[in-house]
Amino acid sequence: RELTGEVEFENVDFGYNPDKIVLHDINMYAKPGQKIAFVGSTGAGKTTITNLINRFYDIQDGKIRYDNINIGKIRKPDLRRSLGIVLQDTHLFTGTVMDNIRYGKLDATDEECIKAAKLANAHDFIKRLPDGYNTVLTGDGSNLSQGQRQLLAIARAAVADPPALILDEATSSIDTRTEAMVSRGMDALMEGRTSFVIAHRLSTVKDADCIMVMEQGRIIERGTHDQLIDMKGRYYQLYTG
Ligand code: DUT
Numbered sequence: 001r002e003l004t005g006e007v008e009f010e011n012v013d014f015g016y017n018p019d020k021i022v023l024h025d026i027n028m029y030a031k032p033g034q035k036i037a038f039v040g041s042t043g044a045g046k047t048t049i050t051n052l053i054n055r056f057y058d059i060q061d062g063k064i065r066y067d068n069i070n071i072g073k074i075r076k077p078d079l080r081r082s083l084g085i086v087l088q089d090t091h092l093f094t095g096t097v098m099d100n101i102r103y104g105k106l107d108a109t110d111e112e113c114i115k116a117a118k119l120a121n122a123h124d125f126i127k128r129l130p131d132g133y134n135t136v137l138t139g140d141g142s143n144l145s146q147g148q149r150q151l152l153a154i155a156r157a158a159v160a161d162p163p164a165l166i167l168d169e170a171t172s173s174i175d176t177r178t179e180a181m182v183s184r185g186m187d188a189l190m191e192g193r194t195s196f197v198i199a200h201r202l203s204t205v206k207d208a209d210c211i212m213v214m215e216q217g218r219i220i221e222r223g224t225h226d227q228l229i230d231m232k233g234r235y236y237q238l239y240t241g
């Protein structure tokens with residue numbers, strides 16, 4: 001069964017240790033294709049929520065549903081395949097650029113990998129590498145810049161072609177030109193997919209369908225950028241600094 005990317009949290013409580021709840025009564029609903037952003041200070045629970053979307057952990061209470069299916073009941077490997085994750089630190093392995101992209105979908109053809117790289121905005125830099133797509137990467141990807149690693153992560157997610165995505169925006173500094181390339185690749189990847197974005201720059205969440213403002217494990221405000229600005233609450237404070 002193909003998932004559409006609809007995700008729902010209902011009264012979710014979670015703690016890494018059952019004695020210490022870090023997420024309290026989380027309710028949210030993402031329609032297929034929507035972009036949901038999470039903002040809030042460090043330790044607020046943004047990464048934890050995305051860990052639960054991935055079902056990396058069991059929840060203490062509540063329900064998480066994909067297309068109305070309580071995903072606690074889907075075998076995890078099936079679920080993994082349905083989500084694309086672009087993490088801050090992309091795991092690259094010793095192998096060619098092509099194989100590192102193909103890791104998103106092991107039976108992808110070279111053509112599919114190249115198509116994904118083009119969508120990700122990664123094709124141009126790959127063509128300039130010594131052996132193009134056949135260039136062998138060191139296991140830690142240290143022969144690439146941080147921005148290039150991010151472009152490969154986007155290509156890898158694109159080849160998997162998942163209905164839903166989690167994007168953890170990198171905090172570390174990349175130059176403005178590379179950042180613009182990465183953000184164009186991200187935008188192309190998000191098109192038509194439900195996306196959960198952890199944003200460290202408020203400027204990148206402005207176009208989200210819903211921004212969740214988190215504090216101490218709770219969603220304290222939610223709405224579009226304009227709605228939240230009008231509310232003159234926590235988001236407004238964060239935004240106007
Ligand atoms: N926490 C744990 N164990 C973990 C990860 C986090 O106990 O393995 C706690 C720390 C914090 C809370 O969960 O009190 C939420 O952490 P999270 O990493 O979700 O916060 P964040 O909003 O992602 O913070 P940052 O902006 O620093 O990434």
Ligand code: MG
Nearest residue numbers: 046047048198
């Ligand atoms: Mg985090």
